[in-house]
Amino acid sequence: MQNQISQAVDKHRDDIVNTYTDLHAIPEWGYQEFKTAAYIKAQLKEAGISVRDVTETGFIAELKGTEDGPTVGLRADIDALPYKNEAGETYYVHACGHDAHATIGLWTIRTLKELNLIRKGNIQVIFQPAEELLTGAKTMIEAGAGNDLDELYGLHLRPIHDARLGQAASALLHNSSGAAEVTFSGRAAHGSRPHLGVNAIDAAAMATLGINCLWANPIDSWSAKVTKIAGGGIATNIIPDRAVITIDMRGQDNKTMDEILSKVKTACKHGAAAVGAEAEIKLLSMVPTSSYTPETMANLEAAISAVLGSDNLLEPIPTSGGDDFHEFKVAYPELKTAFLCLGADLTPGLHDPTMTFDKEALFIGTKILALAIAQRLS
Numbered sequence: 001m002q003n004q005i006s007q008a009v010d011k012h013r014d015d016i017v018n019t020y021t022d023l024h025a026i027p028e029w030g031y032q033e034f035k036t037a038a039y040i041k042a043q044l045k046e047a048g049i050s051v052r053d054v055t056e057t058g059f060i061a062e063l064k065g066t067e068d069g070p071t072v073g074l075r076a077d078i079d080a081l082p083y084k085n086e087a088g089e090t091y092y093v094h095a096c097g098h099d100a101h102a103t104i105g106l107w108t109i110r111t112l113k114e115l116n117l118i119r120k121g122n123i124q125v126i127f128q129p130a131e132e133l134l135t136g137a138k139t140m141i142e143a144g145a146g147n148d149l150d151e152l153y154g155l156h157l158r159p160i161h162d163a164r165l166g167q168a169a170s171a172l173l174h175n176s177s178g179a180a181e182v183t184f185s186g187r188a189a190h191g192s193r194p195h196l197g198v199n200a201i202d203a204a205a206m207a208t209l210g211i212n213c214l215w216a217n218p219i220d221s222w223s224a225k226v227t228k229i230a231g232g233g234i235a236t237n238i239i240p241d242r243a244v245i246t247i248d249m250r251g252q253d254n255k256t257m258d259e260i261l262s263k264v265k266t267a268c269k270h271g272a273a274a275v276g277a278e279a280e281i282k283l284l285s286m287v288p289t290s291s292y293t294p295e296t297m298a299n300l301e302a303a304i305s306a307v308l309g310s311d312n313l314l315e316p317i318p319t320s321g322g323d324d325f326h327e328f329k330v331a332y333p334e335l336k337t338a339f340l341c342l343g344a345d346l347t348p349g350l351h352d353p354t355m356t357f358d359k360e361a362l363f364i365g366t367k368i369l370a371l372a373i374a375q376r377l378s
């Protein structure tokens, strides 16, 4: 089966690169992936694969076998990142490789269809918007995506420091990460009469100190830090009534993150109260930690070893980044998951607008995922 898949993918090398080049040329920000979605859907239609819309720009491509079996999902994110040029204008770049993920997702299901490899159960490729906003997965789940899945695979190109081209792993160990913005409200007064006002900067400083003094178990990896502080205005003789801080939080697991978030809230509320101000806490983002299943990891590892040789199967790769892929596991705790970390000689790094990688990775990723899914459904 592996030879059959490899030959089919190699036969389409030019087509696969064309798909990538076309998607790379139409980078779009989260929830604005209209051209991207239309392009992928047209390709699926041409290949005779059925498509189900889930959200405005999120959709599922599906292939069904003739016999009963599990429903296996593959999640491919499709959004790009915004940058500003020197004139201050916004432009978009596929600097996180989601164009590659979409290409691999599309060609995985096309290969399985072409070779007629889905005998039992069915495969769903979930084309997901807005991963960079870390809310796309949740939006898809709220609209019903994932509720009929038994297994779900994710994928991400890895920077050259994590894996070389021709190497891969079955798990990317994400920490939980979150960001919050806190607005402190006090009372403005003349600088000569501070006792008549409530200085919002004092409240922000008290909260910052409280955050710097909080603890979780040092055995677990975690951190919480203030990443922005803003308050005051043009005049130096006004007691400011408003200050804003942002906080970045990291936690090894979801339980640690819950504890940190609760302590951060306490530090802000009571720090503000200590000077007579009020704190309003807005959670900007919160991504759960990774959690994978031995069974699906073993399936993916077998496919990696078959395509690349067992010497090129790497250990799970730790990263301090986050991915909203894990929202699926939070929503459906029984879901079995694994995550393909795909070596691509990617330089200089993800989210760098000059990011580039070896396109050979497109073929390797398609071969591995088509085989991993065929192993389950043939």
Ligand SMILES: [Zn+2]
Pocket: 096, 097, 098, 131, 156
């Ligand atoms: Zn990404």
